[in-house]
Amino acid sequence: MPDRAVAPIMKIRNMNKFFGGLHAVDSVSFDVKEGIIKSVIGPNGAGKTTMFNMIAGYHIPESGEVYYRDTLLTGKKPFQIASHGIFRTFQNLKLSTHMSVLENVLLGCHTRGSAGFLSGMLSLRKGREEEKRAVESVIPVLEWLGIADMKDTEVGNLSFGDQRAVELARALASDPSVLLLDEPAAGLNMHETDILSERIRAIKDKGKTILLVEHDMSLVMDISDEIVVLNFGQKIAEGIPEDIQRNNDVIRIYLGGEDA
Amino acid sequence: MKRYYPVLLLAAVIIIIQLLTLITGREFLLTQLTMSAYYVLVAAGLCMVMGYAGQISLGQAGFFAIGGYTTAYLTTINFSPMSGKAVFKVLDAAGLLVTKTTLYGDTLVHLNPWISFILSVLIAGFSAYILGVPILRLKGHYLAMATMGFGIIVYRIVLGTRMFGEADGISNVPSFSLIPGIRVSGDISRRTVNYYISWLLVILAVLLLTNLINSRVGRALRSLHGSEEAADAMGVDTARYKVAVFVTGAVMASVAGFFLTHYNGGIGPSEAGVAKSVRYVAIVAVGGMANLWGSIIMGLILNFLSLRGVFGHFDDAVFGIILVLMMMFMPDGFINRSFFNTLKSIIRKIKSNRGDSNA
Numbered sequence: 001m002p003d004r005a006v007a008p009i010m011k012i013r014n015m016n017k018f019f020g021g022l023h024a025v026d027s028v029s030f031d032v033k034e035g036i037i038k039s040v041i042g043p044n045g046a047g048k049t050t051m052f053n054m055i056a057g058y059h060i061p062e063s064g065e066v067y068y069r070d071t072l073l074t075g076k077k078p079f080q081i082a083s084h085g086i087f088r089t090f091q092n093l094k095l096s097t098h099m100s101v102l103e104n105v106l107l108g109c110h111t112r113g114s115a116g117f118l119s120g121m122l123s124l125r126k127g128r129e130e131e132k133r134a135v136e137s138v139i140p141v142l143e144w145l146g147i148a149d150m151k152d153t154e155v156g157n158l159s160f161g162d163q164r165a166v167e168l169a170r171a172l173a174s175d176p177s178v179l180l181l182d183e184p185a186a187g188l189n190m191h192e193t194d195i196l197s198e199r200i201r202a203i204k205d206k207g208k209t210i211l212l213v214e215h216d217m218s219l220v221m222d223i224s225d226e227i228v229v230l231n232f233g234q235k236i237a238e239g240i241p242e243d244i245q246r247n248n249d250v251i252r253i254y255l256g257g258e259d260a
Numbered sequence: 261m262k263r264y265y266p267v268l269l270l271a272a273v274i275i276i277i278q279l280l281t282l283i284t285g286r287e288f289l290l291t292q293l294t295m296s297a298y299y300v301l302v303a304a305g306l307c308m309v310m311g312y313a314g315q316i317s318l319g320q321a322g323f324f325a326i327g328g329y330t331t332a333y334l335t336t337i338n339f340s341p342m343s344g345k346a347v348f349k350v351l352d353a354a355g356l357l358v359t360k361t362t363l364y365g366d367t368l369v370h371l372n373p374w375i376s377f378i379l380s381v382l383i384a385g386f387s388a389y390i391l392g393v394p395i396l397r398l399k400g401h402y403l404a405m406a407t408m409g410f411g412i413i414v415y416r417i418v419l420g421t422r423m424f425g426e427a428d429g430i431s432n433v434p435s436f437s438l439i440p441g442i443r444v445s446g447d448i449s450r451r452t453v454n455y456y457i458s459w460l461l462v463i464l465a466v467l468l469l470t471n472l473i474n475s476r477v478g479r480a481l482r483s484l485h486g487s488e489e490a491a492d493a494m495g496v497d498t499a500r501y502k503v504a505v506f507v508t509g510a511v512m513a514s515v516a517g518f519f520l521t522h523y524n525g526g527i528g529p530s531e532a533g534v535a536k537s538v539r540y541v542a543i544v545a546v547g548g549m550a551n552l553w554g555s556i557i558m559g560l561i562l563n564f565l566s567l568r569g570v571f572g573h574f575d576d577a578v579f580g581i582i583l584v585l586m587m588m589f590m591p592d593g594f595i596n597r598s599f600f601n602t603l604k605s606i607i608r609k610i611k612s613n614r615g616d617s618n619a
Binding site for chain 1: 468469471472474475476477478479480482483485486487489490491492493494495496497498504508550
């Protein structure tokens with residue numbers, strides 16, 4: 001955990017979400033400091049994914065706010081949130097399987113471009129130069145993730161692990177300031193998970209902030225700077241991994257029992 | 261530049277077909293080829309909407325009819341009884357009226373088709389926008405039903421309205437002077453010129469659409485087909501893009517409707533029918549969905565056969581059956597990726613055989 005005082009890059013304030021009678025997220029607040037890896041964990045049905053989708057703009061909360069620096073994000077659509085430099089990945093990969101790896105990753109550069117319908121139809125020079133710059137900028141990302149040699153392959157023909165890498169590359173393509181990772185280790189084997197944790201650390205070292213929802217406890221404990229624990233929609237603990245591991249409430253919900 | 265090679269090939273094929281009809285003395289075929297070109301234009305627009313952006317539209321015939329009927333109505337009103345009125349004077353002063361004398365010496369004053377062209381496109385584009393904003397939130401079958409509903413509404417309106425000629429449609433639509441000396445007209449003496457006008461329009465559309473497909477916007481549209489949620493997460497304003505591509509398709513259909521109406525000298529309600537919309541969908545499906553060239557090739561072949569009367573009484577049924585069979589057995593279309601891959605491997609084999617024989 002960085003000891004210098006850093007202003008939070010994201011503030012989550014008093015978020016509430018109901019699904020019918022279920023209080024899926026119950027008055028949850030926390031901060032994400034700039035340049036750290038923060039994880040949200042909790043048992044199944046704890047409200048992690050709902051929380052995540054509210055931050056990314058896919059669910060509208062009943063009450064509460066999400067701020068990015070001083071900008072209120074709540075109420076904005078996902079594409080508007082992306083335009084602030086906040087990019088996400090999906091737990092169940094969402095890729096265009098008929099498009100090549102390069103095209104999928106270039107989609108991540110969408111917010112940086114400005115060429116519209118007319119420019120596209122007339123193939124104006126400004127748009128073509130924009131395209132060239134975008135391609136040049138994503139090649140290093142592809143190389144870093146080891147998928148550069150398959151850039152012209154259709155994504156549908158790749159292995160699951162490589163598809164995960166394409167998703168990560170797409171989210172990184174536009175040089176985001178905050179990266180939201182939704183269970184990035186789901187479906188990966190131990191070796192692939194190790195590589196993933198190396199990569200997430202490397203992304204953080206480039207100065208990015210990462211908010212992570214994850215089931216894989218060893219990954220979370222390994223890479224997180226801070227952890228928020230949810231249970232039945234409520235925040236029951238927040239702190240550095242060492243504290244969370246010693247927290248009695250957390251041990252009780254994960255191991256069961258009354259007297260842990 | 262490489263992506264323009266197929267366009268050159270298309271241009272060559274168009275010229276070869278014309279020369280073949282000339283040599284074999286079958287120039288009458290050019291009429292159906294010209295009409296096919298206009299239907300191909302509709303299919304190419306739908307290919308963008310449905311094939312690339314993944315938004316099904318069963319209302320393309322409605323937009324075609326809006327283009328055709330707008331111009332048919334506006335260019336057949338006789339303004340001469342209104343010659344004293346202010347509207348007439350304004351239009352006349354602006355040079356927007358065309359005066360003609362009939363066989364019996366009566367004077368007919370019509371609106372210049374260029375005005376109705378602009379209005380056709382504007383009305384079709386505007387209706388697509390008004391319709392698209394609410395219904396493009398729908399997905400799959402619901403979107404198909406909503407667009408089909410629009411198609412049916414247009415069909416019933418033109419069928420039931422006196423000013424649109426009810427079941428007879430509108431006839432005696434004047435020819436359209438594109439530039440001095442070149443007219444969009446079904447006159448036999450202008451058959452070859454009109455064949456080239458129609459296919460030039462297709463080539464122009466293909467150029468614009470190929471550019472679009474390979475641009476930033478095209479990528480966003482295609483990704484929308486793959487996963488709308490992901491496109492959204494990457495900053496694509498999906499609602500706006502869907503409406504924009506829908507309007508593009510509608511404008512292309514209305515341009516086709518405009519030209520074909522002037523070429524045929526009239527338009528009837530069957531052009532607005534749901535069977536026609538199904539036909540366009542069938543062409544895009546059999547052409548391989550996200551495959552502009554597939555839509556163009558299949559659009560040409562199927563429309564030409566249909567216009568030549570090859571399918572006889574089963575005309576509409578044939579297209580329905582094609583659609584059902586495609587969905588059941590070849591959801592990727594007939595001219596799909598594997599079709600091109602097979603083609604490439606055959607060419608490669610021929611080349612390597614030739615290499616062997618040379619050695």
